[in-house]
Amino acid sequence: MNPIVEQVTDDLRERSRRTRGDYLDNCRRTRDELPPRKRLSCGNLAHGYAACSQDEKAVMARMESANIGVINAYNDMLSAHQPLHAYPDLIKQAAWALGATAQVASGVPAMCDGVTQGQPGMELSLFSRDVVAMATAVGLSHNLFDAAVCLGICDKIVPGMLIGALQFAHLPIAFIGSGPMASGIPNHEKAAVRQRHAQGKADDAELLAVESASYHSPGTCTFYGTANSNQMLMEMLGVQLPGSSFLHPEDPLRPALLDRTVSALVQAAAEGPGHIPLYRVVDEASIVNAVVGLLATGGSTNHTLHLVAIARSAGIQLSLDDFHALSPAVPLLTRIYPNGSADINDFQRAGGMACLAGELRHGGLLNEDVMSLLGPGLNALCRPPTPGNNGEVQWAGDAPVSADTSVLATLSSPFAAEGGLRRLRGNLGECVIKVSAVDPAHYRISAPVRVFASQQSLREAFDADALNGDMIAVVRFQGPVANGMPELHKLTPYLGVLQDRGHRVALVTDGRMSGASGKVPAAIHLTPEAAAGGMLARVRDGDLITLDADAGTLELHVEASELAARESVPLPDSASTLGRGLFGAMRARVSDAASGASVFQFP
Numbered sequence: 346m347n348p349i350v351e352q353v354t355d356d357l358r359e360r361s362r363r364t365r366g367d368y369l370d371n372c373r374r375t376r377d378e379l380p381p382r383k384r385l386s387c388g389n390l391a392h393g394y395a396a397c398s399q400d401e402k403a404v405m406a407r408m409e410s411a412n413i414g415v416i417n418a419y420n421d422m423l424s425a426h427q428p429l430h431a432y433p434d435l436i437k438q439a440a441w442a443l444g445a446t447a448q449v450a451s452g453v454p455a456m457c458d459g460v461t462q463g464q465p466g467m468e469l470s471l472f473s474r475d476v477v478a479m480a481t482a483v484g485l486s487h488n489l490f491d492a493a494v495c496l497g498i499c500d501k502i503v504p505g506m507l508i509g510a511l512q513f514a515h516l517p518i519a520f521i522g523s524g525p526m527a528s529g530i531p532n533h534e535k536a537a538v539r540q541r542h543a544q545g546k547a548d549d550a551e552l553l554a555v556e557s558a559s560y561h562s563p564g565t566c567t568f569y570g571t572a573n574s575n576q577m578l579m580e581m582l583g584v585q586l587p588g589s590s591f592l593h594p595e596d597p598l599r600p601a602l603l604d605r606t607v608s609a610l611v612q613a614a615a616e617g618p619g620h621i622p623l624y625r626v627v628d629e630a631s632i633v634n635a636v637v638g639l640l641a642t643g644g645s646t647n648h649t650l651h652l653v654a655i656a657r658s659a660g661i662q663l664s665l666d667d668f669h670a671l672s673p674a675v676p677l678l679t680r681i682y683p684n685g686s687a688d689i690n691d692f693q694r695a696g697g698m699a700c701l702a703g704e705l706r707h708g709g710l711l712n713e714d715v716m717s718l719l720g721p722g723l724n725a726l727c728r729p730p731t732p733g734n735n736g737e738v739q740w741a742g743d744a745p746v747s748a749d750t751s752v753l754a755t756l757s758s759p760f761a762a763e764g765g766l767r768r769l770r771g772n773l774g775e776c777v778i779k780v781s782a783v784d785p786a787h788y789r790i791s792a793p794v795r796v797f798a799s800q801q802s803l804r805e806a807f808d809a810d811a812l813n814g815d816m817i818a819v820v821r822f823q824g825p826v827a828n829g830m831p832e833l834h835k836l837t838p839y840l841g842v843l844q845d846r847g848h849r850v851a852l853v854t855d856g857r858m859s860g861a862s863g864k865v866p867a868a869i870h871l872t873p874e875a876a877a878g879g880m881l882a883r884v885r886d887g888d889l890i891t892l893d894a895d896a897g898t899l900e901l902h903v904e905a906s907e908l909a910a911r912e913s914v915p916l917p918d919s920a921s922t923l924g925r926g927l928f929g930a931m932r933a934r935v936s937d938a939a940s941g942a943s944v945f946q947f948p
């Protein structure tokens with residue numbers, strides 16, 4: 346076992362002792378005091394199964410077999426979620442074949458960050474995670490279910506569902522994804538046309554043709570952004586079947602995997618030694634494994650927020666310090682766009698999750714004492730699913746070796762010695778940078794500041810040709826309190842053009858970037874944010890900032906006395922169009938980015 350992974354896991358257990366203990370007590374008490382369906386009156390039950398068939402009612406009334414609640418994030422607008430339309434019926438059929446039942450407990454909202462990128466709706470995006478958590482809890486609060494399955498894939502939806510599910514962790518709960526669409530136009534070609542469009546060298550028709558050739562059918566986007574990082578994490582945590590995430594939506598193994606998820610839930614719902622409630626699956630050890638997976642793949646920066654919020658919702662006191670402590674122990678093993686030119690389908694062909702997990706395990710980088718839906722340990726995670734006898738799926742054989750080391754490296758020859766995400770600290774506060782997609786020549790940048798209070802103002806300055814030198818672009822008032830912490834990924838082509846012109850450029854912001862961002866060094870999630878007393882509100886045009894990803898520092902070169910004497914620029918008025926007015930209460934209550942940017946007050 347790697348001593349750093351062991352130490353971080355031990356420290357996390359120690360730090361979480363009280364809150365995790367309270368959480369587990371609460372889970373067990375819920376099971377004792379509010380066992381599924383047992384406290385419902387006849388009227389309650391009759392309401393709950395009124396729309397079921399007579400046969401289903403007879404089975405449900407006996408209460409001898411599991412009733413599975415389905416939380417569904419289906420909509421037609423998210424390509425990744427569109428295939429989920431068919432899943433509830435398949436789950437019901439699979440349950441019925443086992444003498445059990447299933448019901449859709451709730452739909453939950455599901456935002457697409459691709460649709461809202463650079464748009465006002467993006468200000469709802471991060472908060473939608475907590476809305477999804479509450480919607481998941483609303484569905485399961487009917488207490489009609491012995492187990493649950495969450496159907497979701499994309500950015501905020503999976504973390505939100507898991508936060509909600511963890512409030513029902515006395516039940517077995519599984520996740521099912523739908524898999525990536527086939528590769529379209531390569532992601533780096535799309536990015537190149539975007540840069541040409543930003544300079545007026547490509548028109549809208551050309552850009553739309555390229556975008557449509559990239560995003561072209563049902564399934565998850567093919568870059569390694571937040572959605573695909575989610576999928577990796579759910580497998581690492583043990584709540585989604587190993588090797589299921591990156592199979593195409595129409596892959597012939599998908600029906601068998603769905604059936605296996607349902608049978609695992611039915612088994613795990615039964616009392617006895619095989620009972621596997623969610624609280625046995627998501628614990629300190631599996632959370633550390635998830636962080637290791639994120640670092641080894643250079644995954645989405647959004648997970649430095651989501652994993653913290655997920656862990657804390659289960660009484661686990663994960664912090665950025667844990668990411669920072671683990672990073673030197675975890676080599677970078679994948680090169681998937683934006684960290685390279687390959688996409689998630691190339692990763693799958695190279696060996697996918699089984700190969701990645703096998704490699705990490707071989708290096709002692711994963712905790713072995715974990716529980717998954719399939720039982721204890723990591724064996725299944727390190728083997729690809731294959732068709733077995735009777736159409737059932739099996740995980741057998743050896744961990745595969747990489748079929749393409751330019752996409753999925755070995756521990757003996759990693760892409761970088763350290764993980765893809767780093768913490769930066771300095772007199773402006775604490776923030777995060779994703780180095781896995783940045784050329785090491787740009788790890789250290791010292792340049793004068795240009796301050797912007799919005800994405801739009803930076804774009805206007807670019808269009809006016811007013812950005813033609815080295816620059817640290819400070820885009821502030823983009824934190825959770827200010828405007829819900831939008832992703833600023835629409836700035837990537839503009840900053841990318843400046844970098845390609847040979848200027849030394851970096852972004853410093855209290856906002857977020859997308860999982861698809863990375864080429865330009867970006868110090869993001871800066872805490873404290875400008876709207877909550879952060880020094881970022883005192884930065885002025887012409888100040889000098891040094892961002893040093895190797896040293897882990899972000900320094901504003903202004904004397905502390907001068908900084909103390911400066912007035913903070915006030916928060917601009919918030920806009921209320923497109924529903925943003927409704928989210929004022931969340932902006933007023935949200936925790937800082939270092940604590941997961943959540944409206945929930947977890948101890």
Ligand SMILES: O=C(O)[C@H](O)[C@@H](O)[C@H](O)[C@H](O)COP(=O)(O)O
Binds near residue numbers: 460645860
């Ligand atoms: O965090 C993420 O992964 C992104 O928010 C992603 O969900 C979003 O769809 C991007 O906007 C797509 O990236 P491109 O716009 O670069 O294709």
